[in-house]
Amino acid sequence: MTQIGVGLVGFGLSGRVFHAPFVEATEGLALRAIVSSDPAKVHDRLPGMAVVPSVEALLAEPGIELVIVASPDDLHADHAIAALDAGKHVLVEKPVATTLGDAQRMRDAAQRTGRMLTVFQNRRWDADFLTLKRMIGEDLLGEIVHFESHFDRWKPDVPERWKDAREGGSWFDLGPHLVDQALCLFGMPDAMTLDLASMREGSPAPDWFHAVLRYPNRRVVLHSSKLCADDGLRFAVHGTGGSWIKHGLDTQEPAIVGGAQPGDADLGVDPIPGTYTPASDIHSHGEVPNERGDYRLFWNALASAIRGDGPNPVGIEQALDTMKVLEAGMRSAKSGATVAF
Template identity: 65%
Template sequence: MIGVGLIGYGLGGRVFHAPFVAATPGMELRAVVSCDAAKVHADLPGMAVAPDVATLLSRADIDLVVVSSPDALHAEHALAAIAAGKHVLVDKPFATSLDDARAMVAAADRAGVVLTAFQNRRWDADFLTLQRLIADGALGDIVQFESRFDRWRPTAPAIWKEARQGGAWFDLGPHLADQALRLFGRPDAITADIATFRGGAPAPDWFHVVLHYPNCRAILHSSKLAADHSLRFAVHGTGGSWIKHGLDTQEPAILAGMAPSDPAFGLDPSRGHYTAAEDPAARQPTDNERGDYAGFWRALAESLGGRGENPVPAGEALQVMEVLEAGLHSARERRTIAL
């Protein structure tokens, strides 16, 4: 049994981590670091609540530490867990700088522990569907890939996440960048425009980023002032186009109280539409794959048990951090940055 310790019980800890640890065979959540024990016990009666990270790391029954603390603490907490000999899962963003991310990876290599990044959006229903379409050859050679996370949140709430370093680019950008890297690999260059449009917003709330590939452009976009925010993917290739509206349903399902084991969990009712190059007038609905955030956790359990590969190797987390940091430089210097 893999004993799990969770640092932080905000949205990440409560929605993306604790329920899936409980649903993963061979894993058991044994302690949570939180300053609000009542909040933890409302969901997890009887759970051990540690007052600080050092207390959690001193426990011999903790094998894996999940870092779901505020971004600025990711590197500090990950390095402390690695020094304590624990395997580590870090929420996004992996770190707030590429230098910190490299230090984390180097420390894990020296300690011989598993270090992974929580890139759950690889297991979104729509992204799994897109991967299937590409593998089947339906889209041919991709020439334009547009991936969007838009919102309608015209007023910035007074929470730390709205003021995070890098703003929306370090909040939603890690998901979009990771998916693009999974599909196309490391880009040749990046051109980024990052801006703040909401009055009083403490950090950027809009970005438009282009990843340059030899025969393709990947467009990553997010706005918090999009009244119509349904478009998720627009992918065009020599074999056809695929357009998808609507976000993956797994996060709202957990928030609504659905368990990952529920037969309806991961089903996305918003089908995309495929248009074949040989018949542009015809639009065909495409069935979605089932979303499977639990797949990340099953793979991680297999990896920690020596029976499989790390589902998100630390080297892939470094590639995402490279793109994020280069995006900041591109936006600040108003030029294309070679990678």
């Protein structure tokens, strides 16, 4: 199989944990160069890896077909468009951009150049989300009327980093994950309301959000707080066929941070089963075995798509819908009103 050469822009948490290890573990992909201002940090993890100082230098490297943009969010559009114009396929970290307008410019560049543009929405391959999709496919929940999705944390100290100071705060950091999952399941809502707040003392941007997406016969609640000592709740899903309550977050990220590698025997195993209560017997509660989370499924699909053997795993139009919800949420939070789509 001819290898697809990969260049990586950025070697922060995203580049180190979510991209470099999985590129190296994916058949048909070969990581060939990384943009970083700290070559020593790269070589500590990847001895001998080519390190270049800029996106321009990366695009001049031979044998690179796919560029992964894992730079700060406000640089995504410029870096992605430069790579597309250079004839490269592009994978962009979430959020795809900081504005819908920039995301549309990226989409237009992909269409103009005939290159593939995809977005890293890895949480579609979390153990809990795969389990939920299986339950929906088996019609265990019936028509879902209330869907609640949480990304809560206990992080009372405010770190000094750009992610915690940007406009929108955690709504543009964790929100893209929750919005993307909701749209995968239910499509675009009719309207939404977002409440943003800074709960931690000294927080420069919102660290708490509560969004309600409105559908004709359904409400979808997306919630995140960084001041939750009991931060275990992940999903609460209620339908005409029953309820499913899930605690615990997917284990892949902390495992890789701790030294695990893609393909390890227990990577992606979720040890906390959800609880199912069937509508036919509301006094009966049973544990639901979890699917195994596996981010390699995204990477395998990406390699196949570049070779022309399958669809884009996260299409740019889906990413644009996520951006529409994120921006509508900001308008709602600023006005205090419900925003219609």
